[in-house]
Amino acid sequence: MAKKVALLGSTGSIGRQSLEVIDALGYQVAALTAGRNVDLLERQIRKYHPPVVALADEAAAEMLRGRLSNLKEPPQVLYGRDAARNVVAECDADIVLNAIVGIAGLEATLTALAGGVDVALANKESLVAGGDLVLKEMAVTGANLLPVDSEHSAIFQCLQDVHSAKSLEKIILTASGGPFYGWNPEQLAGVGKAQALNHPNWSMGQKITIDSATLMNKGLELIEAMWLFGLPPERIEILVQRESIIHSMVQFSDHSVLAQLGMPDMRLPIQYALTWPRRLPGPAPALDFDTLSGLSFGRPDADTFRCLAACRRAAEKGGLAPCAANGANEEAVALFLREEISFLDIGRLVEGCVDSDSYAGGYALDDVVLCDAQARQYVREHL
Ligand code: NAD
Ligand code: MG
Numbered sequence: 001m002a003k004k005v006a007l008l009g010s011t012g013s014i015g016r017q018s019l020e021v022i023d024a025l026g027y028q029v030a031a032l033t034a035g036r037n038v039d040l041l042e043r044q045i046r047k048y049h050p051p052v053v054a055l056a057d058e059a060a061a062e063m064l065r066g067r068l069s070n071l072k073e074p075p076q077v078l079y080g081r082d083a084a085r086n087v088v089a090e091c092d093a094d095i096v097l098n099a100i101v102g103i104a105g106l107e108a109t110l111t112a113l114a115g116g117v118d119v120a121l122a123n124k125e126s127l128v129a130g131g132d133l134v135l136k137e138m139a140v141t142g143a144n145l146l147p148v149d150s151e152h153s154a155i156f157q158c159l160q161d162v163h164s165a166k167s168l169e170k171i172i173l174t175a176s177g178g179p180f181y182g183w184n185p186e187q188l189a190g191v192g193k194a195q196a197l198n199h200p201n202w203s204m205g206q207k208i209t210i211d212s213a214t215l216m217n218k219g220l221e222l223i224e225a226m227w228l229f230g231l232p233p234e235r236i237e238i239l240v241q242r243e244s245i246i247h248s249m250v251q252f253s254d255h256s257v258l259a260q261l262g263m264p265d266m267r268l269p270i271q272y273a274l275t276w277p278r279r280l281p282g283p284a285p286a287l288d289f290d291t292l293s294g295l296s297f298g299r300p301d302a303d304t305f306r307c308l309a310a311c312r313r314a315a316e317k318g319g320l321a322p323c324a325a326n327g328a329n330e331e332a333v334a335l336f337l338r339e340e341i342s343f344l345d346i347g348r349l350v351e352g353c354v355d356s357d358s359y360a361g362g363y364a365l366d367d368v369v370l371c372d373a374q375a376r377q378y379v380r381e382h383l
Pocket of ligand 1: 008009010011012013014015033034035036037056084099100101102104122123124125148149150202203204205206207208266
């Protein structure tokens with residue numbers, strides 16, 4: 001059956017690869033959304049003809065409306081902070097693929113799940129910041145969350161046998177180690193934006209590329225895995241797998257370990273999230289063992305990469321601590337990309353923010369929004 005997909009963040013790295021998968025599968029596009037990239041969104045609209053689209057930026061949306069006026073049936077164009085969420089509420093999709101970057105994706109995830117629509121989730125920040133709210137919506141409507149993040153897709157694939165899944169003992173979350181694996185703080189002090197944006201194995205959006213360099217990405221993924229698979233942080237081990245061929249592993253109570261392997265190509269996990277529970281032929285290339293010289297392993301250095309230590313502490317604290325870690329990181333990464341703070345400042349600020357409060361207790365959406373704003377303010381006040 002050709003599913004109808006609402007694709008949020010369609011102009012980004014995951015968004016563009018998702019459209020390649022949608023093309024290969026012959027699926028339909030129910031909606032497209034982006035932040036402010038009018039040129040690419042316009043080209044996508046002319047190719048996929050979605051009935052409703054959105055841009056976060058109002059001026060960009062006005063420009064888009066003008067450019068689409070010569071279409072016979074132009075799509076409805078929404079804009080503003082709530083636009084992606086409103087698109088999800090209005091469109092007629094079988095599945096929402098959320099590839100927005102940052103906590104900006106949270107409300108769209110919640111809206112889809114509340115409406116009983118499955119979500120293919122690339123937007124890990126929404127689960128990190130508001131995981132409890134996301135799980136509550138899923139429990140009410142029974143909608144599914146299908147992981148797009150390659151590690152979580154790997155774990156999810158390894159847990160498809162429900163009998164084995166019951167005896168899951170631990171998750172072995174793999175990490176590439178990023179461009180600065182093995183570096184010490186003295187070497188990291190001078191790292192600039194261009195160096196940090198140069199990832200060895202993956203080509204991704206700017207924010208997640210910096211997160212991969214600081215190991216914040218692995219910290220966010222640790223918290224993401226806790227919510228998706230219901231394990232406490234001490235049962236999630238992080239292992240450096242330099243070649244990014246083993247995308248993660250699970251260990252069962254009999255100590256059998258299952259791994260999922262593949263080329264570092266996001267089209268595979270994107271496709272599995274869209275076709276689950278089925279597997280179909282897809283555009284990701286096959287793994288070629290003749291050209292693979294070896295698989296190497298190591299441990300992450302959380303003493304040097306403070307974002308990882310901060311996320312583990314936030315995971316142990318629970319409550320809004322992961323939301324604070326995420327908000328502080330979003331602010332710090334934006335400052336680093338504007339070359340206003342150094343590479344090591346990112347970890348210092350995220351850790352300082354996590355340590356500044358207990359963050360204990362339950363929360364509603366308003367609390368998440370407030371905590372995120374306060375974490376960003378903490379960063380600006382501690383430069
Ligand atoms: P990207 O920056 O390339 O794309 C982000 C998309 O979100 C763009 O379409 C942009 O227009 C849109 N956007 C940005 N700010 C917005 C806002 N305030 N409101 C609405 N839309 C907004 O990012 P990406 O690399 O594609 O990553 C997207 C998400 O997927 C992130 O959460 C990231 O952590 C996750 N992810 C990415 C990869 C990867 O390989 N790129 C892998 C795993 C997980
Ligand atoms: Mg990942």
